[in-house]
Amino acid sequence: MSSKLTVCGVCEYRNINKSSVVWCSECDEGLCEECKEHHAASKGSRDHSIVPISEYQKLPSNILQITQTCPKHNEKYVIFCKKHDSPCCRRCVVETHDDCRELKAIDDVIRNVKSSNAFLEMEQMLAELSENLQRIRKDRQNNIKILKENKTRIEIEIEETRVLIKNHLDKLQESLMKELYAAEEKENKKISRLISSIQEKEREITECQTNLDKIKQYASDLQTFLAMKHIQQDVTNSEQFLEFLWKEAKMSDVTISFKKENVLEALPKAINKIGTIILDTRLSDTTLASRKNKQAQTMVPTTHVSNIDDLKLTLGQTVQTNGKDITGCSLLPDGRMMFACYARGHINVMKTDGSLDFTLQPGLITTNIHFTEESQKLVVTSDRDYSITIIDMKNRKSEKSINVGSHIYGIVYKDGKLFYNASSRGLCVVSLDDDSITQLVNATLSPYSSIAIWSDQLYYINNDDSVTCCDLQGTFK
The missing domain is CATH 1.20.120 (Four Helix Bundle (Hemerythrin (Met), subunit A))
Structure with missing residues (x-):
């Protein structure tokens, strides 16, 4: 396999010995500098993804040995049979999978894998x-x-x-x-x-x-x-x-x-x-870490990539928030709902049946709220006061207030830090250890919009309504 990687496949076919500089996985062969240019210009291969040989060789040897063509017929895999959990070439389908109904195009199966x-x-x-x-x-x-x-x-x-x-x-x-x-x-x-x-x-x-x-x-x-x-x-x-x-x-x-x-x-x-x-x-007192969902995902990705047009919404419940100008909401672990009323500065906590449980009055115009289950604290932002207020939900009292000196809208919590939308000042983070403030992303964010964290990735809305993903250090993803 190593000799196959280092020799240009096109030149070798023409009995010319040239070293390859890139590897095309779709063509399953290396290319020299000259063939690389032809490969990029050709209509049939211009969309192929290539990797520098030095980088491709970093793959484990057992991965490099995986063939992308059918070893029986020496043809490229084009179909995946879910029934037999195996890739098939065109001739495999005809010879051994003629009665199989769950046949999917291999390109659809491996897309976004x-x-x-x-x-x-x-x-x-x-x-x-x-x-x-x-x-x-x-x-x-x-x-x-x-x-x-x-x-x-x-x-x-x-x-x-x-x-x-x-x-x-x-x-x-x-x-x-x-x-x-x-x-x-x-x-x-x-x-x-x-x-x-x-x-x-x-x-x-x-x-x-x-x-x-x-x-x-x-x-x-x-x-x-x-x-x-x-x-x-x-x-x-x-x-x-x-x-x-x-x-x-x-x-x-x-x-x-x-x-x-x-x-x-x-x-x-x-x-x-x-x-x-x-x-x-x-x-032993030692406990093992356990994922909430212990059943592993199937190794065959779905052949259909959902988009927003595929979503079907079903009305589950209608709740009267008892408020005006609702600008923020958050859910408690027991199913109760909290709504921030911008104009009145109230936070209404609703029971699961939709009735009012109690009302918090933090004493400021509330823009957004975020409940942290880890500490049982409610984080309240106020765009008018440029402040973040932390309320202890156990005794329903304000614990402390942090003035951030800028507009502040959507907010989320992660590992002792609060990430918030500072609009023209971009995406900022405040450390709860010392209340220090750092600009994580220097960009103009959409005012009044929320931000979200999922799987250690931050998502925020730009001023042009596009959505950007970055890691917790602000690196663009």
């Missing part, structure tokens, strides 16, 4: 597996530390007991110490073996994450689609490994304690034991 729910789910699964393996490893390492501390403490207790009964108990002490060391060594070995297997899994998951990142950047959609099946199997094996750890009770904490014998009243010759080494096993 890198931004599909399945790909996102794969990234999340790998991140979760890596996090869980790290948690278990750290927990087991901490158990070794506890065992060592237990051993140190018990050594002191044993020594103090030995002093009380003098030389007669020296031999018993030696026997008991051996029992203690043996117990600790035995459990250490068991835990160390488990940690070794966990570290191996961590390396596998890290490699999968690295490969997935490279696939996302450099692999073709078809390569990505086919490679995800291999990675899915690795993920499934790792999840089964985690389940095995729990079911086999390998996550139980082991501690050592010491129980003294009642030796003070006994005659020295009658004493044959001064204590007992006890291994106390209990379930």
Whole structure:
């Protein structure tokens, strides 16, 4: 495969030996500088995506070896059979899939695969597996530390007991110490073996994450689609490994304690034991991270990409907000609704049946509101006062107010920071640790509009009504 990558396929066909500088995944061959120009100009290939050879070679070897043509007929894949979960060339359809009804054009199946729910789910699964393996490893390492501390403490207790009964108990002490060391060594070995297997899994998951990142950047959609099946199997094996750890009770904490014998009243010759080494096993306090939706997305992306015209809305409920000039709303975890009334400066909290629960009066003209479930705080913006007010919903009292010195409209919370629409001052962020304000994006945002966060991505509306996505550092996506 490496020689195929480094040699221009077009020139090789003409018995000319030239090094390739780019790789076309759709043509499945490398191109030299001259052929690259013809390739870009040709009507049949001008829309093909090319990648520099140096970048394409960063893909894992097993991904580079994935063929994009049918190995049986040496024809390009054009159809995907959902029934058999396999790509097919034109001749495959005729020979073996003639009765299959769920046949989709391969271009429709792989379209947007890198931004599909399945790909996102794969990234999340790998991140979760890596996090869980790290948690278990750290927990087991901490158990070794506890065992060592237990051993140190018990050594002191044993020594103090030995002093009380003098030389007669020296031999018993030696026997008991051996029992203690043996117990600790035995459990250490068991835990160390488990940690070794966990570290191996961590390396596998890290490699999968690295490969997935490279696939996302450099692999073709078809390569990505086919490679995800291999990675899915690795993920499934790792999840089964985690389940095995729990079911086999390998996550139980082991501690050592010491129980003294009642030796003070006994005659020295009658004493044959001064204590007992006890291994106390209990379930570890460590918890595993778990996605809310444990069912992985299917590895076959939907063949139809929905757009706004496909959405069908069904009226669920009509609520009288009891307010005027409603400019903001937020939902509470229990289903209650909050509405900000701009003109009156009130915030009406409505029950799930639509009736009024109570009214907050923060004492300012309210523009927008945002409830943070993590801290049970309500964030209120006031465009007229250029301020952000934080209300503790437990006691319904204002906690503090931050003057941002500019227009302020939509607002969201993430990791101790408030991101807000400052209109002509762009997208800004205020840290709740020190109330410092930073301009994240220097652009004019649409006034009165909201902003949103999803999967660590920020979305905001520009002054021309276009929508922009950036990361939490303001980098354009």
